[in-house]
C-alpha cells in the first residue's frame with residue numbers, strides 16, 4: 369500500500385497517496401484546475417502549460433505532471449497563476465481561427481470552454497493566417513489550422529493504438545502534428561478508429577459527415593430509407609441530451625428515428641445475433657474438424673466485427689488473416705439483407721432502397737465503402753452516421769429526445785436478444801458466442817449465461833469454459849466427453865497487437881495456439897468507446913455505458929441467446945437456409961486483403 373501524504377491546497381488540508389499528481393489531489397478537494405493537453409486515459413505531458421499552480425517555488429508548476437510532496441502548500445488560483453494561464457490561452461488563441469459558429473466542435477470544444485471561463489477580453493497579439501489545406505483519408509479529416517499542439521492524438525495513436533499514423537514534426541515554433549513522415553493521411557496506416565477525434569479537445573480532427581446525404585434521401589419521395597442502429601449507440605445517444613452516462617435509450621432511439629422520417633426502423637442488434645449464428649457455426653465447425661483430424665492450423669478463430677481491427681490486422685498481421693472469421697460485421701450483414709431479404713419481403717426494388725446505419729464508430733464508414741461490400745448487387749450500406757452525427761440530426765429536427773415515448777423497432781430485422789445487445793461492450797461478442805456454442809456442443813443451454821471473466825475493462829482477458837459434449841459428438845470424437853474452450857479478449861489496438869503476437873509466436877513455434885477463440889475490438893472498452901461516440905468520455909465512463917448494455921441483456925429474460933432470436937430463425941427458414949449454408953456464405957461472409965505495403 370502506498371504511503372499517505374498530507375498537503376494543503378488553497379488552505380484546505382487533504383491526505384492523498386504518495387505519487388498523486390497535484391491535479392488529482394486538487395480534484396479530491398473538489399477543485400478543478402483547468403487543463404487542455406491533459407486527458408485522464410493518456411500519459412500526461414504538461415505540453416500546454418494551462419494547469420500551472422503556485423507551490424511557493426521560483427516558477428509555477430504544471431499540476432498534471434508534478435507529484436505532491438509531504439507538507440506541500442498549493443495555491444491553485446492566485447492572480448499570478450490566473451495571469452499565467454491567460455497568457456497561455458492568449459498565445460493559443462492567436463494561433464487559432466475564430467470560426468466557432470461554423471466549427472464541428474461548437475459548444476463541445478474544450479478551448480472554447482476555457483476561453484469562456486478565463487474570459488479573454490482582447491487578444492494582445494495579432495491572429496495568424498489560417499490557410500493550411502484540410503487533409504483527409506475519406507473518413508478522418510484533419511484541420512491543421514485548428515490544431516493547438518496538445519499532442520493527445522499522437523499519444524492515443526502511438527501509445528494506446530500502436531498505429532503510429534500521427535507524429536510531432538520539427539521543433540520550437542515550427543512544431544506541428546502531422547501524419548507519419550509528412551505523408552497525406554490517406555497514405556498512412558491509419559485504421560480509421562477515430563480515437564484521435566475523440567480525444568482532440570478542439571475541431572482539428574473529426575469524421576466525414578454524411579448528414580446532408582441522409583436528409584436528401586429522407587426527403588426524396590422515390591427512395592425507401594431503412595435504418596439500423598448499433599448496440600453501443602443506445603447507451604450513449606442520451607448523453608448529448610443530458611441523460612446520465614449508461615442510460616439505455618433503445619426505445620427513445622427508435623422513436624427518434626421514426627420522427628426523423630426514416631421509412632423503416634430496424635436494429636443492428638438483429639444482425640449481431642445473426643453474426644453469432646454465422647461466426648459461432650464457423651468456430652464450432654473448425655473446432656470439430658480440428659478435434660477430429662488433430663490439425664489445429666485453422667484455430668484460433670478471431671472475430672471480425674470491428675473494421676478498425678480488420679484494417680490493422682490486414683496491415684500488421686496479414687500472415688494470420690486466415691484465422692479471422694470470414695463472417696461480415698453486423699453492419700454489413702444487415703446491409704446485404706436489407707437489399708435482398710427485406711427487399712423481397714416488402715416487394716421493393718432494391719435500387720430504390722437507401723440503407724443507413726447509425727454507428728458508434730468512424731471505421732464503419734470505411735467498411736461500408738470497401739469495394740467488396742456489394743453482395744446485394746448494390747452498395748450494401750449507403751451511409752454511415754456516427755452517434756455524434758445522429759445526435760446532431762435530432763437537434764436539427766428539434767426533437768425533445770429526453771421526453772420521447774419508447775417504441776420498438778420493426779420485428780422482421782429489428783427483433784433482438786440480450787446476446788445481440790452486449791456486442792457493444794468488450795467481451796460481449798465472446799460471451800454471446802459462448803452462449804450459443806455451448807448450446808450447439810452440449811445440446812442444452814448454460815445454467816448461467818453470465819460469463820463474468822470476459823467482462824470488464826482489463827486490456828486482455830482470458831477465460832475457459834468446460835463444455836460437456838452431447839452424445840452424438842462424443843461418438844464422433846471417439847468417446848471424448850467434454851471440451852475446455854479457451855478464449856481471450858482484447859480491446860484497443862495496442863492490446864490487440866500484444867495478443868496477436870502471442871498467437872503468431874504459438875503458431876510459429878508449436879503449430880498450435882493456446883486459445884481457440886479470440887475477440888478483438890479496436891477501441892478501448894469495445895464499441896461503447898468507439899471513435900464516433902459523444903465526446904468527453906474516459907475509460908470509466910465507457911464502463912458505465914457497458915453496464916447499460918448488460919442491464920438491457922438481463923432484462924431480456926428468456927431471450928438472452930442468439931439462437932432464440934425468432935426473427936433470425938425466420939430469416940434462415942424463409943431465405944438463407946441454414947447457418948453457414950451456401951447462400952448465407954455468399955451474402956454474409958467476406959475476404960480480407962494484405963495491406964502490409966502500407967507500413
Ligand code: SF4
Nearest residue numbers: 467468471477570571
Ligand atoms: S475548435 Fe473550438 S475554438 Fe476553435 S473554432 Fe472550433 S469551436 Fe471555436
Ligand code: SF4
Nearest residue numbers: 525558559561562564
Ligand atoms: S483514426 Fe486511429 S489510427 Fe487513424 S490517426 Fe486517428 S488514432 Fe490513429
Ligand code: SF4
Nearest residue numbers: 515516518519521568
Ligand atoms: S490535432 Fe487535436 S489532439 Fe492532435 S495535437 Fe492538434 S489539437 Fe491536439
